[in-house]
Amino acid sequence: MDIKITKTTSPKEKPDQKALGFGKYMSDHMFLMDYTEGIGWHDARIVPYGPIPMDPGAVALHYAQETFEGLKAYRTAEGKIQLFRPEMNARRMINSNHRLCMPPFPEDMFIEAVKAIVTVDADWVPSEPGASLYIRPFMFTTECQLSLHNSREFLFAIICSPSGAYYAEGINPVKILVEDEYVRAVKGGTGFAKCGGNYAGAMIGQEKAEAMGYSQVLWLDGQERKYVEEVGGMNIMFKINGEIWTAPCEGTVLPGVTRDSMLTILKEWGYTVREEKLSIDDLMAYCEKGQVEEVFGTGTAAVISPVGVLNYRGNVQTINNNEIGELSLKLYTYLTDLQWGRIPDTHGWIVPVC
Numbered sequence: 001m002d003i004k005i006t007k008t009t010s011p012k013e014k015p016d017q018k019a020l021g022f023g024k025y026m027s028d029h030m031f032l033m034d035y036t037e038g039i040g041w042h043d044a045r046i047v048p049y050g051p052i053p054m055d056p057g058a059v060a061l062h063y064a065q066e067t068f069e070g071l072k073a074y075r076t077a078e079g080k081i082q083l084f085r086p087e088m089n090a091r092r093m094i095n096s097n098h099r100l101c102m103p104p105f106p107e108d109m110f111i112e113a114v115k116a117i118v119t120v121d122a123d124w125v126p127s128e129p130g131a132s133l134y135i136r137p138f139m140f141t142t143e144c145q146l147s148l149h150n151s152r153e154f155l156f157a158i159i160c161s162p163s164g165a166y167y168a169e170g171i172n173p174v175k176i177l178v179e180d181e182y183v184r185a186v187k188g189g190t191g192f193a194k195c196g197g198n199y200a201g202a203m204i205g206q207e208k209a210e211a212m213g214y215s216q217v218l219w220l221d222g223q224e225r226k227y228v229e230e231v232g233g234m235n236i237m238f239k240i241n242g243e244i245w246t247a248p249c250e251g252t253v254l255p256g257v258t259r260d261s262m263l264t265i266l267k268e269w270g271y272t273v274r275e276e277k278l279s280i281d282d283l284m285a286y287c288e289k290g291q292v293e294e295v296f297g298t299g300t301a302a303v304i305s306p307v308g309v310l311n312y313r314g315n316v317q318t319i320n321n322n323e324i325g326e327l328s329l330k331l332y333t334y335l336t337d338l339q340w341g342r343i344p345d346t347h348g349w350i351v352p353v354c
């Protein structure tokens with residue numbers, strides 16, 4: 001891919017690495033590439049970060065034809081920069097795009113584009129422990145058209161944000177509200193796709209949860225509101241009587257990269273992993289009997305995030321005394337050691353950048 005690079009003449013001041021929060025600051029540059037039907041992908045470029053001109057009639061603004069991804073660049077103790085399984089993000093974006101009638105952005109080009117923008121903004125990859133450069137590839141249609149037809153023009157973009165922990169709690173347990181009024185996904189819908197519309201539809205649950213003092217929502221299945229699926233910004237796993245339960249990826253759950261990685265590790269560590277439907281009633285009954293040993297979320301932004309409190313219709317259950325569980329901590333340590341290059345990569349998951 002021929003990428004034209006135009007560097008900024010006014011680099012921004014870097015934020016304090018100890019107080020980054022998540023997704024608040026943007027690096028100096030962004031990657032852009034256009035798609036035109038009949039021509040394909042063209043004009044790959046890295047330009048100074050800034051507004052993208054949009055036609056007010058662009059389909060993305062009206063009918064949400066948009067997809068996105070999330071991955072991170074990590075700085076090792078030796079000062080090298082590396083990615084974690086970027087090919088998984090590339091493949092998931094292809095699947096999301098297929099569902100949203102958007103053209104695929106090829107895997108090799110995706111990885112090349114990510115490496116290119118991270119290399120240009122290498123000095124934005126934090127060195128502070130626990131901080132990384134969050135990379136947000138996204139794609140949307142730029143075509144002006146108010147009738148409901150598929151589009152022929154798209155933009156693929158990547159922006160980067162030096163970030164710390166997603167939750168203010170850090171690795172400390174978060175409180176989760178089980179949502180039983182609104183639903184996030186149904187079979188045949190877009191639940192498995194990473195598209196803005198899924199998150200827009202979920203905001204109302206998030207708002208409700210936050211108003212009640214909870215960090216995020218645990219979504220139940222959209223058909224029966226019976227089975228646990230995923231949390232707002234992460235997949236969720238339950239350690240019950242020594243076994244690990246998580247919702248199967250059958251069209252309504254986001255196939256998380258961290259989810260997949262942790263299931264692989266858990267199996268290697270000898271755990272029985274049950275990618276099966278788990279009803280909220282059974283889960284609460286297990287909680288009441290003290291059989292839920294740990295609950296934790298998995299996600300690129302969330303990493304491994306222990307859950308200390310679950311509230312379902314006012315039945316408030318405290319998990320593991322609201323403390324970080326042994327397994328959650330072991331997974332967190334393993335994953336972050338791997339991502340920051342502190343232990344050998346025995347799975348071929350690490351991709352060096354520079």
Ligand code: COI
Pocket residue numbers: 069070071232233234299300301302
């Ligand atoms: C990610 O973990 O990368 C996500 O996209 C979740 C988002 C809600 C921050």
